[in-house]
Amino acid sequence: MKSQKKMTPLFTGCSWSFDLLGQAHDAISKIALDELKLDIYPNQIEIISAEQMLDAYSCAGLPLMYHHWSFGKRFVRDESNYRRGRSGLAYEIVINSNPCISYNMEENSMAMQILVMSHAAFGHNHFFKNNYLFRDWTDASSIHDYLAFAKSFIAQCEQEYGEEEVEAVLDAAHALQDQGVFRYGRVAQPTTKEGEAMQLLRDQYANQKSVLDLWTDRNFGTCEPHENLTEIDVAERRKGMQLPEENILYFLEKHSPILKPWQRQVIRIVGFLAQYLYPQKQTKVINEGCATFVHHYIINRLYETGQITQGTFLEIIHNHTNVITQPEFDSPRFSGINPYALGFAMMEDIRRICENPTREDREWFPTFAGNNDWASVLRDAWRNYRDDSFILQFLSPHLIRKFKLFAITDNAKQPNLIVSQIHNREGYRNIRRLLAKSYDLAFLEPDIQVVDANMSGDRELKLNHTVHDGIQLETHNRVEVLRHIKQLWGYEVRLTGRDQKSGDVCYESATAVTAE
Amino acid sequence: MHHFIDRRRNPSGKSLSNRQRLMRRARHYIKQTVDKSVANRSIRDTKDDSHSEHEIVTIPVKGISEPRFVHSSAGGLRHKVFPGNKDFVTGDRLPRPKSNVGGAGSKASKDGEGEDEFSFGLTRNEYLDILFEGLELPDLSKKKMGKQETISLRRGGITTSGSPSNLNLVRTMRHSLGRRIALQRPSTAEIQRLEAQIERLIHIKNPPADISDELKDLRQCLEKIKRRRSVIGFIDPVDLRFNTFRPETRPNYKAVIFCLMDVSGSMQEREKDLAKRFFMLVHLFIESVYAETEIVFIRHTQTAEDVDEETFFYDQQTGGTIVSSALEKMRDIIADRYSPDEWNIYGAQASDGENYSQDSAKCADLLSKVLLPVCQYYAYVEIIPEREKKLLATADAGGELWQAYRRVRQSWPRFDIERVANRNHIYPLFRTLFSPKLTGSGV
Numbered sequence: 001m002k003s004q005k006k007m008t009p010l011f012t013g014c015s016w017s018f019d020l021l022g023q024a025h026d027a028i029s030k031i032a033l034d035e036l037k038l039d040i041y042p043n044q045i046e047i048i049s050a051e052q053m054l055d056a057y058s059c060a061g062l063p064l065m066y067h068h069w070s071f072g073k074r075f076v077r078d079e080s081n082y083r084r085g086r087s088g089l090a091y092e093i094v095i096n097s098n099p100c101i102s103y104n105m106e107e108n109s110m111a112m113q114i115l116v117m118s119h120a121a122f123g124h125n126h127f128f129k130n131n132y133l134f135r136d137w138t139d140a141s142s143i144h145d146y147l148a149f150a151k152s153f154i155a156q157c158e159q160e161y162g163e164e165e166v167e168a169v170l171d172a173a174h175a176l177q178d179q180g181v182f183r184y185g186r187v188a189q190p191t192t193k194e195g196e197a198m199q200l201l202r203d204q205y206a207n208q209k210s211v212l213d214l215w216t217d218r219n220f221g222t223c224e225p226h227e228n229l230t231e232i233d234v235a236e237r238r239k240g241m242q243l244p245e246e247n248i249l250y251f252l253e254k255h256s257p258i259l260k261p262w263q264r265q266v267i268r269i270v271g272f273l274a275q276y277l278y279p280q281k282q283t284k285v286i287n288e289g290c291a292t293f294v295h296h297y298i299i300n301r302l303y304e305t306g307q308i309t310q311g312t313f314l315e316i317i318h319n320h321t322n323v324i325t326q327p328e329f330d331s332p333r334f335s336g337i338n339p340y341a342l343g344f345a346m347m348e349d350i351r352r353i354c355e356n357p358t359r360e361d362r363e364w365f366p367t368f369a370g371n372n373d374w375a376s377v378l379r380d381a382w383r384n385y386r387d388d389s390f391i392l393q394f395l396s397p398h399l400i401r402k403f404k405l406f407a408i409t410d411n412a413k414q415p416n417l418i419v420s421q422i423h424n425r426e427g428y429r430n431i432r433r434l435l436a437k438s439y440d441l442a443f444l445e446p447d448i449q450v451v452d453a454n455m456s457g458d459r460e461l462k463l464n465h466t467v468h469d470g471i472q473l474e475t476h477n478r479v480e481v482l483r484h485i486k487q488l489w490g491y492e493v494r495l496t497g498r499d500q501k502s503g504d505v506c507y508e509s510a511t512a513v514t515a516e
Numbered sequence: 517m518h519h520f521i522d523r524r525r526n527p528s529g530k531s532l533s534n535r536q537r538l539m540r541r542a543r544h545y546i547k548q549t550v551d552k553s554v555a556n557r558s559i560r561d562t563k564d565d566s567h568s569e570h571e572i573v574t575i576p577v578k579g580i581s582e583p584r585f586v587h588s589s590a591g592g593l594r595h596k597v598f599p600g601n602k603d604f605v606t607g608d609r610l611p612r613p614k615s616n617v618g619g620a621g622s623k624a625s626k627d628g629e630g631e632d633e634f635s636f637g638l639t640r641n642e643y644l645d646i647l648f649e650g651l652e653l654p655d656l657s658k659k660k661m662g663k664q665e666t667i668s669l670r671r672g673g674i675t676t677s678g679s680p681s682n683l684n685l686v687r688t689m690r691h692s693l694g695r696r697i698a699l700q701r702p703s704t705a706e707i708q709r710l711e712a713q714i715e716r717l718i719h720i721k722n723p724p725a726d727i728s729d730e731l732k733d734l735r736q737c738l739e740k741i742k743r744r745r746s747v748i749g750f751i752d753p754v755d756l757r758f759n760t761f762r763p764e765t766r767p768n769y770k771a772v773i774f775c776l777m778d779v780s781g782s783m784q785e786r787e788k789d790l791a792k793r794f795f796m797l798v799h800l801f802i803e804s805v806y807a808e809t810e811i812v813f814i815r816h817t818q819t820a821e822d823v824d825e826e827t828f829f830y831d832q833q834t835g836g837t838i839v840s841s842a843l844e845k846m847r848d849i850i851a852d853r854y855s856p857d858e859w860n861i862y863g864a865q866a867s868d869g870e871n872y873s874q875d876s877a878k879c880a881d882l883l884s885k886v887l888l889p890v891c892q893y894y895a896y897v898e899i900i901p902e903r904e905k906k907l908l909a910t911a912d913a914g915g916e917l918w919q920a921y922r923r924v925r926q927s928w929p930r931f932d933i934e935r936v937a938n939r940n941h942i943y944p945l946f947r948t949l950f951s952p953k954l955t956g957s958g959v
Contacts, residue, residue, distance in 0.1 A: 018520050025518040046521045055530040069541045070582055072534030076636040083637075099519065106524055121518075163537070175583050328600020337599060404601040408610075410594040416609040422601055435597040446585045471592035473585055480583030 006306035016110040021045070024114050028122060031301045036294065036375055038126040041100040041140065045121055048103045053089045054079050056103055060277060061093045063101060064147040066154035066269070068170050094120035096128040096280070098140040111315040114308065118298040123291025130383045131287070133279035143276065149195060150269045157262050169263050172484035173249060173270035178445050180249030180271040181278045202261045237454065244449040244464070248485065249274070251450045257459065258490030267488070282386040282441055289343015290382050296320060296344070326403065337435075342403075346390070349399050350377055360397055387439035395435065397428045407434050412470070446473055448495070459491040460512075467497045467506050478509055486511040539642065542580055546638070550646045551943060644804045669761040678758030687757035695755060701748040702741040710738045771806040771860040771892075773799060774846050777828065778867035779815045780837040787899045790936055791866035792829055794897050797946045798864045806860065812849055818872070820845035838872045839917060843882040856890040863887065863894035869915045876920040883921075888928045895949050896921055896933040 010027060011020050025043070032038045048056070058075035059065035081087040091112055094102040102120040104113060128134050157166045173180070238244070245251045249271040253264045280287070299320070303313040326341035327333040353361045354374035362369045368377045381390060400423045407421035407430065421427035421434070437443055452462040463485075465473065478495070486493045494510040539546060638646070674687055717723065717731045775795045777783070783791075803809045813828035814820055817835030820842040846863065854861060871879070888894060898918060914922075914935075921933045934945050 018522070021520055022518065029518070042519070044519045044521065046523045048523045049528075051528055052523060052526065052530070058531055058534065067533045067537060069534060069537035069580070072531060072536070072538030073580055075531040075534060076538060080636045103523075167537070167541075171582075178584055326599055328602075329598035330600065330602075334600075337597070403599040405597055405599055406601040406604055407595055407597050410596065410612070412591045412593070415612070417612055419604040419606060419608040419610065420595065422604055422606055424606075427606065431597055434595045437595075438597060444587075446587060448585060469593040471587050471594065474588040477583045477586055480581070481585050484583070 008306065009309045009312075010307050011110050011312075012309055014109040014111065016108070016113050020110060021113060021117075024110075025117060025121070027302065027307050028114065028118050028298055031298050032118070032122045032126075032294065035301065036297060037379065038122055038294070039129055040122060040125040041098045041129050043121045043125065044099040044101045045117065046101060046103050047106050049106055050082070050089060053093070053103065053105055054082065056093050057089075060273075061095060062147060062273075063095060063097075063144070064151050066151045066170075067158075068174070069167065070174060092116040092120045094124045094128075095143075096134060096138055096140055096276075097143050098129075100125040100128065100140075109315065111308070111312040112319065114302070114312070115295055115299065115316045115319060118295035119291045122298065123294035124287065126294065127283070127287050127290045127382055130379070131279070131283060131386075132384055133282060133386055137279050138276050146195075146272065150273070153199075153265060153269065157266065161262065166266065168487065169266045170270065172488050173267045175481045175484040176249045176252075176488075177270060177274040179448055180247060180274040182247050182250070182275065183442070199261070199265055202264070234452070238452055241453065243453075244451045246447070246449045247271070248448065248450055248463070252485070252488045255453070256489050257455070259488065263488075279386075282388075282439075284339040285343040285346075285387045285439060286382065286385060286390045287343075288340045289347050290378075292320075292324060292340050292344040293347040293378070328404075342391075345399055345402070346394055346396075347378055347381075349396055350374060350381065350394060352398075353396065358398070364396060365394075388436040391439060392432060392436040395432045397423075400428055400431055405431050405435065407431055443468065453489075460510075461485065461489045461491065461493045463493065463495040465495055465497040466500050468500050470499070470506075472497060472506065482509060482511050538580065543646070547646055550638070550643060644800060647800070667763050667765050670764040672760040672762035674757050675760050676754075676756060676758070678760060682758045682760070684757045684759050688751065688755050691755040691757065692751045695752060696748065696750070699748045701750075702745050707738065707741060707745070710734055710741065714738065770808045770810075770858060771802055771862060772810045772812060772854045773802055774812045774814060774849075774861070774863045775799075775828070776814045776816070776842045776846065776863065776865040776867075778817075778837055778839065778842075778870070779831075779833045780817045780870070781834045782837070782868050782870050783899075787866075787868050788829065790899045790939060790942060791897070793939065793942045794866055794936070794946065795864055797942065798862070798895070801946075801950065802862055810854075812846075814842050814845050814849075816842035816845070822849060836872060837867075837870050838875050839867065840875050840878045840882055843879055843887060847882065847886050850887075850890060861891045863891050865894070865896045866899060867896075867917070869898045869900065869917050871915070871917045873916065876916040879917065880920040880924045883931065884924050884928060888924070888931055891930065894928075894931045896931070897945070898933065898935045900935050900937050902937045 010023050025045070032040070054075055056063070057078050058071045065071060078087070082089060089105065091108055092102050092104050094100065100121065102116075102124075104116050104120075108116060128140060134140070154166060154170075241251075241255055243251075249267055252259070253267045253271065256264075259267070299308070299313065299316050302308045303310070308316075324338070324341045324344050326338045327335075350368075351374040353365055353369050354371050354377055357365075357369035371377060381394060385393060403423075405423055406419055407427070409418045409420040411418075421430045423431065447466040447468070449464050449466075450461065451464045453459060482493050482495055492510060492512040494508065494512070496508050497506040498504065499506055674684060714731060714734050717727055717734070720727060723731070775798075777788070777791050777795075779788075799809075799811060811825070813823050813825055815823055815828055815831075815833065816837075816839065817833055818838045818841065819835075822845060823831070842865070850856065850861060883894070898914070918933070921931075925931050925933055932949050934949060936942055936945050
């Protein structure tokens, strides 16, 4: 370890003050920026009470949010769990914004405040600012404005059209949140002012559009039956609506024949927020790993340089250890792979491979094994990977052995589960691939696309679900969501499930039938 | 580069409106729970505000589900990676687990979201709000509205005339200052300055001509200023402003509830318990409507006493039964302490229906002649044994007191009688008594 002149500890007691926090922030900042060379947004750290933390919980951690009963539901549930001691609260919440806002709980001890600051205000902050997903898909500087706009817009709609009307649209849009994101290619996001101006234009246009459509539709009421349409006509029609489209919310916003302009804007807001939160869903392991690695490094350096006492160090390490605990599959505490544990272990492992590579490491990671600048290897990983690609690229055999990972194949057609891979030479690559895939949202979330809608015919909205590996949709939810789509679309909706390999129809579900 | 903000003092209740929206949405379920809860409460609970703070309400997920497209948890071909291999080797076959534990074949809960139904506490106000939703106090005071009003004073703006005690100093001085500035009233400082100058010049002995001239000028000037000051008053009658007060009649918001209960030997624990629950509801409800409520507990055997709550509910007594003694007591207390001009008077009486044989007529008489004219509402609840519930199914059947009261009821819509046999009927009974339709027929 680097030897350095010992400094006097920043503090010895356990309670914090704003002065101490400021000094600690500067000390952390020195290590983070000089040694780890992190690149962060300016920090804005807010001290909040438990109730405010619960407030923040209920709105996906966003500082401002429109009103909806589902947030109340989350709040009430978290609150009662908290009050009865069933669950604790997070020590912090951090928001991907510029300046980077983190909420720290007032109950944290000074030691915990240091841990939390290193973790959120530096670790997550660096990740938000640098990771390609966040850079491409979110605009950290405008999110506050947008949230303020969304909140006031929806409040205004509630005044104008009634809470129930707005709630109906929000309910339906929320049901489609997961289908409300663009997964490929970036859309330019308008600023608040542009958004408002656009809304005004749309209002004016829409006032006349329905009349215009009626008068310009020469086929109105004289639609030819389906059979007469050639393949080319259908292809043309679909091209006109830019189908297929997997962002169902976006499609409804643009093409629904019944929505009023304000309803389209409400849908747009829900879609925007889903898109804003989408990168976070794809970066649980790497984001938490990054933050955990950063706080672990910083805490150790603070201790080595004598800036925190041994007591403080032990308190922090105790919490750190709790956070990165990975129960084994047969433990009653097991609930899946802990993203903190996996992320942190992988990053420590990268550091080890850089500093003390084995022959195996050199063989598996020729590009960076033995490269002593581990910090830059990590910064590169934090910048350019998401969960699945990070695991696929960096999970080492060493770590697979350490975690004793194994894969189980569950084929519904067979009576038993089969252990398909274990941590041996044959299994490494497969385990790595399977683990990576289990973080790939493309497989985790159902692949559902809008494929067709005959606007001059029955206007039934046709959706296609590509069924992978025979895994179908949960029926009750499916029916409910289709009902919501129908409400936004205004006409019947039909969802067809087709097997990915054979193209056979697995199931059909239509609102017209369920309504009977 | 860092910036700390203390948010702890920010207004709380940020999630309140979300909570209200949730309550509205789940109202149906919440109401079911609340209605059920009434049967199992003791009157002590409702008395003790801190205790009744949280009525726990459970909402089934169905009522407030948020559907999403999710993969079903069964079927198909799946691969899952787990940590902590002990002794598995490739190709091992394991039976598919039934439960959640260790689960490649794990089953999420039925709705696919893994969400349980959840419970939360209602605040006292939310609880009462839902409990008494749709109920109204019989508003029978309309006929004699005048009696139900008190007169209070209310600010009525500013006028230019009035009694000195109502002088509005701030406004008056403001006008005075404006006028003094506009008319350039010389200030005291100005006079003092001139006087000081004069004083200085006076003390010069054998003044040269220019100084005596100057002195003369100054004296003239001072005189002019003083005259001006006396003409332009510091406060002029046009400056004066007075507060005015308008008398305003307000409906009277004070209420007193008389709880009358038979505590003779025939009233057993069961009967008393039912009576208690009834009184509890009446009290809760009236309390939620009026700003100020008082309760008077009158228990009676063959004689009546005005007692405190503890004694009322929990003290044993034996003796005969003369109901009219309680009504007389109520009459006396009203005359003594609660003038009908000031108080809204409510009566709630519970008894097992037994009475000294000649007394019932007297009771009916007392009620219709003396008590009902001053009461807003009077409810009589007869507690009958469960086995008699069927026998007394119609209103026609019943004891002497019941019959006497029925006759009273025909001429007094603000009087109501009901029967109750078991705990679960108390709340529905209470609702029938206080449902708005009664008001409609009453007025």
